[in-house]
Amino acid sequence: MNRSCMLLRRGALVAAMVTGTVATRAQAQSSAPDQRERYAPLILKLPATARVLSLGGAQVALRDVDAVFGNPALVGTGTGLAFSAERYESGATAGQFASSSTIGPLGIGVGVQLLDAGPRYGLFPAESEVLTRASAVGTTSLAASVAASLTWKQIRWGVAATYAEERVTDDRAGGVAFDIGASKSVSVLGSTVGVAVQHLGPRLDVAGRREALPAQLAIGITTAPKGVGKWVDVGGAAELDVRRDGELFPRGGVEISYSPIEGVTFTGRAGGRRPQLREERPVTAGGGFTVDRFTLDYGWETLREGAGHRLTIRLR
Numbered sequence: 001m002n003r004s005c006m007l008l009r010r011g012a013l014v015a016a017m018v019t020g021t022v023a024t025r026a027q028a029q030s031s032a033p034d035q036r037e038r039y040a041p042l043i044l045k046l047p048a049t050a051r052v053l054s055l056g057g058a059q060v061a062l063r064d065v066d067a068v069f070g071n072p073a074l075v076g077t078g079t080g081l082a083f084s085a086e087r088y089e090s091g092a093t094a095g096q097f098a099s100s101s102t103i104g105p106l107g108i109g110v111g112v113q114l115l116d117a118g119p120r121y122g123l124f125p126a127e128s129e130v131l132t133r134a135s136a137v138g139t140t141s142l143a144a145s146v147a148a149s150l151t152w153k154q155i156r157w158g159v160a161a162t163y164a165e166e167r168v169t170d171d172r173a174g175g176v177a178f179d180i181g182a183s184k185s186v187s188v189l190g191s192t193v194g195v196a197v198q199h200l201g202p203r204l205d206v207a208g209r210r211e212a213l214p215a216q217l218a219i220g221i222t223t224a225p226k227g228v229g230k231w232v233d234v235g236g237a238a239e240l241d242v243r244r245d246g247e248l249f250p251r252g253g254v255e256i257s258y259s260p261i262e263g264v265t266f267t268g269r270a271g272g273r274r275p276q277l278r279e280e281r282p283v284t285a286g287g288g289f290t291v292d293r294f295t296l297d298y299g300w301e302t303l304r305e306g307a308g309h310r311l312t313i314r315l316r
Helices: 002-031 050-054 065-069
Strands: 080-087 093-103 106-116 140-152 155-168 171-186 191-200 204-206 209-211 216-228 232-243 248-261 264-273 280-291 294-303 307-315
Touching (some): 050 248, 050 280, 050 294, 050 307, 065 093, 065 140, 106 155, 216 248
Antiparallel strands (some): 140 155, 204 209, 216 232, 248 264, 264 280
């Protein structure tokens, strides 16, 4: 009994300390300048596909064609091609291509992401207001990635290399970043657990300014679709990103699928996130339909001004 009381007291003390620390940190952040735009390039901080967007950005444990952008350990677990495009309130557009396949024991993934916010004038690094304001300074961001994975000791391991570049007016910054990931299937709800260290590399240096990459540790879990009734399946994804400055960004979502006949599936999704960018807002949603090996997904995100709309075509 005494031991239980001591454990309860210690737990209460730890909880009080954590609560006090979080409150103090939040108060300090509210009075400090907004630091969410401090890392570059912008393209590495945007969701790659409509499905990822509508699940709040949770991707590190997601088995899909676009795993090259989330966790290199999962490339090859979902094979095929994916093409995406997103239109933002400012008129800025983003595009993406991803391919995932297997060669013997290896999973291979290739991906390209592009953001075009127009030929307006400004300074490096680009800020997220280019997504919502037509009068904001413009930018072009590019990220090209290649990843490989294999299974060892019942765990999937993977590594990815990305060339990332950002252009603002006549200023250009580019460099190589690396991701290292691991993933394992667990029996609970047919889940997949993933962890990845993302965007490791040197600072980008241009026009006398140096900006760090948005390096972070991502930990997440996804559940396999579970039947609810005869034709309905429910699944979900959750993730916690720990940015290089110690900030925590939880994100996740659920998806409900309805299959009236074999080979045809309709899916609805809803997600939430703690925004990493000043122009982002917490709520995301979307849906899609699949006919045999063809899938069309739609993703929607709320922004400070307007919204973003992303379409993805997947061919398996």
